[in-house]
Amino acid sequence: MEGDSDRVGMILVMGVTGVGKSFFINKLAEGTVIEGEKLRSETQRPQIVTAVLGDDSGFDTEVAIVDTPGFDDTYRSDEDILAELSEFLSAQYVWGEFDLKGIIYLHRITDPRMTGSAYRYFQMFQRLCGEHTFKNIVLVTTMWDQLTNRMVGVARDQELRNDFWSMMEEQGSQITQFDGSHDQAESIVLQLLGKQPITLQLQHELVDRGLPLDQTSAGQPLAASLEARLREATIDTERLNDSTAEGRTQQG
Ligand SMILES: Nc1nc2c(ncn2[C@@H]2O[C@H](COP(=O)(O)OP(=O)(O)O)[C@@H](O)[C@H]2O)c(=O)[nH]1
Ligand SMILES: [Mg+2]
Structure with a gap:
């Protein structure tokens, strides 16, 4: 069909550490990412895994x-x-070979309440995506099999829908409970692959509008600390230059 690209679709899996992102991806492509990687998460970068779905x-x-x-x-x-x-x-938007089709956002149903970092992350996530992409988002609760009382999960699920997810749902996001199976992981991904490609708010802002990160919708709430981070980086570079200069003086 005209306008439909032959490019492979890309899906982002997001959520705070430990919600089951790697577990979910391993359901689609067994053994491709390491689960329970908390101790090494400081070195973790976004990692692309390719999978082939729908064999049957x-x-x-x-x-x-x-x-x-x-x-x-x-x-x-x-x-x-x-x-x-x-x-x-940004790199994907400019040079990437894939069409971004959607985002899967995971939340652990075993968490008694939304923690500070989970809430901050959820807000950043919404700003990073932008409302125009909400119809390409599936909000997924994970680890239902870890609950001792399923009714507790059902109550939490309702609370999440009422207190945090209703706005996204109204704008087209799907909400679903993940049973941990390959089949369900696959059907969630296939559903998103059928959608039109999207450009995230953050990609528009950084690439099309050329904004610095601390002036983007997602970056603004973190602006003070992003600035401090930049300052630190500058000071580090200055120190490095100083010591290099010193080194030269001593040598010369
Ligand atoms: N029982 C159960 N364990 C899970 C589920 N999802 C993730 N886990 C386990 O929980 C831990 C954290 O999951 P992981 O995928 O590493 O989380 P990530 O930090 O979001 O990538 C790992 O030991 C997983 O094997 C689930 O749905 N059920
Ligand atoms: Mg992981």
Whole structure:
């Protein structure tokens, strides 16, 4: 069909550390990413995994799934994570070989309440995507099999829908409970692959409008700390220059 591209679709998997992003991706492409990687999350970068879906039907669909680093309280700052994501998303937008089709946002149903970092991440996530992409987003609750009482999960699910997810749902986001199966992971991804490609708000702002990260919708709330981060980087460079100069003086 005219206008439809032959490019492989890309899906981002997002959510704070430990919600099951890597687990979800391994359901689609077994053993491609490391699960439970908390201790090494400081070195984690967005990682693209390609998978082929729908073997049985005879229609194979290739997809690029991205495992993204999420906020966590211990190992990396929110600014680091946003900077990491923004680099990846800009590069994909400018040079990428894939069409971004959607985002899968994971939330652990075993969490009694939304923690500070989970809430900050969720807000950053919404700003980074922009409302125009909400119809390409599936909000997924994970780890239902870890609950001792399913009714507790059902109540939390309702709370999430009422207090946090209703605005996105009204604007077209889907909400679903993940049972941990390959089949469901595949059907969530296939559903998103059928949609029109999107450009995220952050990609528009960074690439099309040339804004610095701290002036983007996602970056603004972190502006003070992003600035401090930049200042630190500048001071580091100055120190490096100083010591190089010193070195030369001593040598010369
Ligand atoms: N029982 C169960 N364990 C899960 C599920 N999702 C993730 N896990 C486990 O929870 C831990 C954290 O998941 P992981 O995928 O590494 O989270 P990530 O930080 O979001 O990538 C790992 O040990 C996973 O194997 C699930 O739906 N059910
Ligand atoms: Mg992971």
